Amino acid sequence: MKTAIRIAALATAASGILGLTVAAFAQTTPAAKPMQIAQITAKGKLQKPADLESWIFLGASLGMGYNPGSFNAAHPGQFQIVLMEPNAYRYFAEHRTYAPGSMLLLSFYDSDKQQRSINQNGFTQADLTNYEIHVIDPAQGKDGRTFYTFDAKDTEGSPVPAGNGCVRCHVDHGAFEGTFAQFYPTLRPFVPKEALERAARDHDIR
């Protein structure tokens, strides 16, 4: 049995302010699209969202690390690609805050020098190895967010238990509402200048 995270705030946000709608309102406002809500299984896992491939691109990084000198140009590590559920993104762009239930995706791809065709230098994206989804939901515990981890072929993701390091780093160092909006060119224009300036002074994560 699956239960959806449904909270009053979401219904209000999604149907009223947003111009988005939850399924129940769909008939009365045919033009509006429902925000895809995190589907949590009876065992507390997150069902893989059906249309991940069509989510909105937020940003990418390669070889980003937190210690000076830790970058190895010959082995830069994995590409990290961040996407967001499209209706949650539209809400964010309009209201400059995340709707309850917003989902953000971080996917990991090996970086690859393999000559696939015309490429002679540099790195391209190899296959997906694993991914993580950040569900923002103030109704969920004291952190107001849950992180789920998936292997490439998983159809359900496991929640990272409460009190985890993911939440700590995100809340302490993410520029906006526990997300790393400072690294996403698609979100930066919507984030308050002060939040980006604060992030720009934040160089020590110990």
Ligand code: HEC
């Ligand atoms: C030391 C800090 C740190 C820790 C710990 C951390 N992250 Fe992140 N996370 C980042 C940074 C920086 C980004 C920006 C994207 C990137 O990596 O390119 C990010 C981005 C993300 C995103 C994309 C959406 C967002 O919130 O910005 C997800 C999803 C995510 N991380 C999941 C996790 C999970 C799951 C864990 C724990 C297993 C975790 N993170 C632990 C620093 C951290």
